[in-house]
Amino acid sequence: MERNPRLFIALIGAGIVLTVLTGIALYGLFTGPRTAGAGEDRTSSAAPTETDGPSAGDELLAIDREAGGEEFARSAAEALFTWSTRGQASPELVREHLLEVADPTGYETPGLYADLAGYLPSESQWRQLRQFDTRQSIKITELAIPQTWEDVVSDPANELAPGTVAFTIDAERIRSGGWEGSAHRDETRDEVEFTVFVTCPEKTGECSLLRLSKLGSALR
Numbered sequence: 578m579e580r581n582p583r584l585f586i587a588l589i590g591a592g593i594v595l596t597v598l599t600g601i602a603l604y605g606l607f608t609g610p611r612t613a614g615a616g617e618d619r620t621s622s623a624a625p626t627e628t629d630g631p632s633a634g635d636e637l638l639a640i641d642r643e644a645g646g647e648e649f650a651r652s653a654a655e656a657l658f659t660w661s662t663r664g665q666a667s668p669e670l671v672r673e674h675l676l677e678v679a680d681p682t683g684y685e686t687p688g689l690y691a692d693l694a695g696y697l698p699s700e701s702q703w704r705q706l707r708q709f710d711t712r713q714s715i716k717i718t719e720l721a722i723p724q725t726w727e728d729v730v731s732d733p734a735n736e737l738a739p740g741t742v743a744f745t746i747d748a749e750r751i752r753s754g755g756w757e758g759s760a761h762r763d764e765t766r767d768e769v770e771f772t773v774f775v776t777c778p779e780k781t782g783e784c785s786l787l788r789l790s791k792l793g794s795a796l797r
Contacts (some may be wrong), residue, residue, distance in 0.1 A: 635727065637666065637674045642783040649784035650744040650773045651720055653678065657696055658715035658750060662707040668697040678786050680776070682738075685787045692789040696771075709754030715769075719747040723772065723796035740778040745795045746771055770795040 629768060638656040640701045641648060657675055660666050672693045723745045729735055750769045754761040772790035777783070790796065 601651050604760055617678075637671065640674075640678050642678055642785070644784075646740075646742050646777045646784055647720060647744060649777065649786075650746070650775050651717060653775070653786050654717065654720075654746050654748070654771075654773060655715055657693070658713060658748075661712040662703060663710050663712070668700065668703050675786060678784070679786050680738075680787050688788055689786060692791075695792055696789065701747055703754075706754070709756060711752060711754040713750065713752045714726070716749040716751060717746055718749065722743055725796050729796075738776050738778070739772065741776045741783075742797055744775070745797065746773060747795075772796045 580698055638659050640652045640656050644652065653675065660671050676686065676690065681707050723743060726743045730737065747770050750767045751764065753762045753764040769792060771792050772795045774787040776785050776787055
């Protein structure tokens, strides 16, 4: 029976969304004083298409820790959403890549590890997606500090690490795939929203990724 790669990719994506919706809530950041250590709408196209941007390759995108909060959040988001099932990449490698820029104190790292599970395919989903040489990228349309973040910072119950800030990202997730090496690649595009929590202490000059909101549950 002939397989429909576009339908298959969409079904796998739906499974990932279900995982996200039943995933853990955001904790950690707002659980009181911390002891700091060292400091969707969908559109699809049936026309053959070239892969978008960095997703055409197999290398993980670099994350710039010294670019400042906004650019760091952008590069972390792009590194999270940009992957290819071709070659050596795997969901675990993508996760490890993001954990390399995690909270240096280790306080938020277990939470971040759990957060990432809501954004990445499982190993079994990855194996299925690999049959279609599936590649994913993201096109960020808006990145800004949410209006509610000021209330979070001003609440004395939320004792945050120095330099902590949230950035809400609106973007288009782009996924393409083709069956058995065919030159014809189908593409799906989904609108996604999420919030990235980062810290950029002045004394270190480097930013770290603390937590991620659940996909589709961004601060506004």
